[in-house]
Amino acid sequence: MAYPFTSRGLWGKPQGRHGRRSSLRPVTAASETRARRGAGIGDRIIFDALEPRLLMNADVLGINLSQYDDGLDRDMIVRLVEESQQIGEQTVTAQRIEIRDRADNALLAFGDLAEISSISIQGGAGSETLTVDFASFGGHVMPPLDFDGGAGDDRIVFDSDAAANWSIVGENAGSVGGVTFSNVENLEGAAGNDDTFVVSSSGLVSGLMDGGAGGFDTMVLEAGFANAIYRPTGADSGIFDLDGVLHRFAGLEPTTLTASGGVVTVDMALLNGDGGINARLRQGRRIGTPGIPAMISCSRTTAAQPSRRSTSTPRPPGVVIVLGRDDALAVDSPRCLARL
Structure with missing residues (x-):
């Protein structure tokens, strides 16, 4: 049966069982030239070069601003949003974690809450402000979040509707409510909330510790x-x-x-x-x-x-x-x- 297609395939045109010529052919000058040049374009597998890409762990929701040498200041927010989708006669609600740029509401990264084990945000050369909307998670557990402010004058805002305990254990480094931070010069609590800032003997915030408006x-x-x-x-x-x-x-x-x-x-x-x-x-x-x-x-x-017995x-x-x-x-x- 003759091969009905015109595709050459990966290794050239498939050969049928009939009409096959002998593979022994006389060597000529033209054949030697073709041999030196290599096989034709149709007889080779060609891979196109792709731009460099970073393969990230699918369980980690993260962005890295240090790879952009733009020195821009950014105002970001991490929050949980719920999306409802109609599938047939059922309404399915999914929880999604978003990282957005508050300046233009651009979506920087997102993922399903059930599939994310941790969140990582690496700051760049500019001054970053990160607002953690802890209240948006409601009864859901927020994955551990790590924020490295990098260079610049950075700030973290922990927006919670419950009392928050800040622990400053190093220079511009510490934790609050499941969030660890480093290279963050300014800390701010939620308005109307009761925040406690505990600065250890090795802790220091080079900028400002702000409890937020109202509260105690x-x-x-x-x-x-x-x-x-x-x-x-x-x-x-x-x-x-x-x-x-x-x-x-x-x-x-x-x-x-x-x-x-x-x-x-x-x-x-x-x-x-x-x-x-x-x-x-x-x-x-x-x-x-x-x-x-x-x-x-x-x-x-x-x-x-x-005491009265001691004079030293x-x-x-x-x-x-x-x-x-x-x-x-x-x-x-x-x-x-x-x-x-």
């Missing part, structure tokens, strides 16, 4: 110090200077120093005094402003008083309060002065 947010500094200077800049903002290491905060009501020893100086020169009471010293070395329970709690900042432990240096031109200090109890 706190900060705890665990680092030891010889000299601590607290400079309030507002009712819920200020700067802690622990031996030259600066911790800036805003939107935080009570702040606490837990380490023992050293001198604590409260410098109110940055406040705009209005002639009223700008600071209040409460029992147990608690220094605050009107309407705020405690701007700084110094109850544990000094070593314990030596020096008396704690105490708290120094520096008032501005129009500032005033109110003392709730005379016993507070005896503790200074």
